[in-house]
């Protein structure tokens with residue numbers, strides 16, 4: 545992990561956005577633009593310090609915003625200047641951790657990806673100065689008076705932010721620029737003018753700077769698509785089903801749902817052969833797309849010989865919880881001609897609830913015979929089936 549400081553710029557006027565106010569306060573989907581940008585850094589554990597440069601006239605408004613949408617990192621507010629470059633210099637002067645690389649980032653670029661931030665940090669350690677940039681895709685014309693010329697696109701890159709530097713280098717570059725009265729349109733250009741090399745980290749075309757009203761539509765559809773992608777990867781609800789059969793044989797215990805049931809025969813299997821808990825474990829694994837218990841606890845592994853299936857289910861449940869889910873409900877059916885299940889149903893429900901850190905009302909257990917038909921009807925074996933509904937853990 546490489547720690548860095550982020551200087552986030554929000555002190556502009558956003559004139560080209562034509563919104564009649566600083567674009568940083570415009571709401572994009574659920575929150576103002578500047579919060580989308582700040583939360584990228586607040587969520588990145590590599591980011592050790594955030595300096596937010598604001599327009600002094602909007603400082604109070606910004607403070608209120610930060611309070612209303614509390615981010616999980618402290619943010620130091622600093623008054624910006626008339627030009628972007630003045631704002632950057634003000635931000636640099638406020639940095640506490642001057643030993644860390646400094647990322648200078650436009651508050652108006654909310655979609656920078658964490659992987660790229662990390663690549664940039666690594667390049668800064670190697671090269672002292674680096675920026676995100678993308679190859680230019682249009683043909684670029686240069687117009688001098690009436691004369692038009694075409695630049696060689698192969699050599700052209702569109703600069704983005706963050707631009708990242710060792711503190712001493714970027715501080716020196718800004719100090720020199722201020723002394724000479726030079727204004728560049730980005731920070732890398734100030735370092736270039738010192739004759740220093742700046743490395744390019746190829747960025748993403750998604751890392752747009754919201755500049756004109758059209759960019760707002762692009763931003764909204766980007767966020768909507770991102771949300772849809774997340775829902776597919778990590779949906780709110782997941783459902784799984786399980787089915788299992790074990791043979792009834794003499795000389796074995798009959799354990800169903802973790803309860804030992806008095807019966808002349810018991811269930812045969814590598815583990816304790818608890819047909820119902822196996823079914824529920826399979827349904828849980830099915831819900832999170834993780835195969836079945838055979839995959840996780842092979843019946844060839846001596847570790848699971850006569851294993852307590854309650855323990856196996858708890859293992860599976862830990863795995864489910866680690867993926868950020870909690871139990872919606874379980875509905876299951878034991879299919880057995882004998883033993884008679886009714887006297888044990890409540891105890892089984894409670895046991896399953898305790899194995900799944902759930903309440904008894906979330907568990908339903910039914911039993912049926914098959915009217916003497918088939919292998920269950922002939923009492924050769926017992927089957928069980930279950931459905932499990934998982935829901936995203938709101939605390940995770």
Ligand SMILES: Nc1ccn([C@@H]2O[C@H](COP(=O)(O)OP(=O)(O)OP(=O)(O)O)[C@@H](O)[C@H]2O)c(=O)n1
Pocket residue numbers: 553554555556557558559560561567568597624625626627628629631632649650651652653753754755
């Ligand atoms: N004096 C300034 C000017 C700009 N910025 C910030 O620098 C970033 C990039 O600038 P730009 O997109 O040009 O923003 P504005 O200057 O606000 O826009 P405009 O030029 O349309 O007025 C923005 O996050 C902006 O808030 C700043 O902190 N201080």
Ligand SMILES: C[C@](O)(CO)[C@H](O)COP(=O)(O)O
Pocket residue numbers: 628650702703704705729730731753
């Ligand atoms: C720094 C920058 O975002 C790199 O593309 C860009 O130069 C800022 O320019 P602006 O005129 O302040 O938008």
